[in-house]
Amino acid sequence: MSGSLYERIGGEPAVDAAVDLFYRKVLSDPSISHFFDTTDMDAQRNKQKAFLTMVFGGPNAYDGKDLRAAHAGLVSRGLNETHFGAVAGHLQATLQELGVAEDLTAEVMGIAASTQDDVLNR
């Protein structure tokens, strides 16, 4: 199949569909919800959307430096690979729930995994 991962997965509408499911799973998980708890849910959703746009291979302005800066505060509050793994699990469950094909899911999870060192500031 031709086209970028982002195009094949369905572009921005796919991201929008995923954000609602993904952010709800993350907020409902007591092992990680405190990292995402905020009084400004719209701002938090926009951050989740930017993150999903990136792991869906979409056009974005995020790079490793931004990911590091965005998560530095969380790392100092104890964010570690267990939490990273939990978030990745919710991402995978979201993609399954949306019926995303296995090969595309694997690509997305590959991009997500590649961000671990930047997210955890290692």
Add this chain to the structure above:
Amino acid sequence: MSSVAAELAPTPTRRLRFAGVEYEVLPTETVLDALLRHGLDVPYSCRKGVCQSCMMRATDGAVPAMAQHGLKDTLRDHGCFLSCLCRPKDDLDLVAPDDELAFVRATVARVERMSPAVARVRLTPAEPFEYHAGQFVSLRRSDGLIRSYSLASVPRLDDHLEIHVKRLSCGEMSSWVFDRLQPGETVDLAGPNGTGYYLPGRPDQPLLLIGNGTGLAPLIGIAHDALAEGHSGPIDLYHGTRHGEGLYLHRDLTELAERHDNFRYHPCLSGPARMKGCRPGRAEEMAFADHAALDGHRVFLCGYPPMVEAAKKAAYLAGARLDDIHADPFELRELRRVPRD
């Protein structure tokens, strides 16, 4: 670049010229952030692009399209933009927006006390005023004091605009409305603003309306609007107050529920007193106890900001899509205008 990514991307340092002085905008700042950091006394309230009280006009330099989101065409054409949303890509020359563009004169038709703490004010605008039930307006007194109020009226049902004003102990505007305001006096209105209103097209969608205090105002407008549109799905309205006298439209809403099978009114009292027909507890707690699963619901929230924020999250976790949850952020803070010579 996606719009969100563009929004999050830093911009280089820019300069603003305002009232003859130059100010620097840091890459991470909005125009409003920069003006406030330099100590300027500019009006603002929600800082989320909703209330429009931080509107400014650019006389030179282009403003990003997203900083004009939600503004009327005439305002856009004049270069008006919301300073709280504006991360400038250009250097900008700024002026305060012209009043005649933003404000409409309105005459007070009636002021009624609905309870010891709530007044209902009916206003007649001097020119046609298009709005949706559930939106809000900014009301300006002749000395420049501004406050935002939700509209309880419905365009197709009501001749007047209706607002509900809660008396606050140190509230300059609310005290004035209670003690001084008389029919025949004039005020200025800007708006309408806000995206929390009834959208026809899904007549069977369940609607959940939760408000406390005068947060009831927009919810009543939305309920009337939906019923007039022929909405067939269930409409559940939860109104919470501490004391029974705060249920200031108890009779109207009870009657409305008698006339419409699909409209249910749930008065809730969080204080110690009990009243026949009223639920003991907070409106949002009662609402979520009754509605554990909110998939497919449209939820409208209005009132005390911590309640609204908590209920927004609870509604989302209960399955409502974030796009289906409407809560216009209000902060109870002084809104001061720059004195003009």
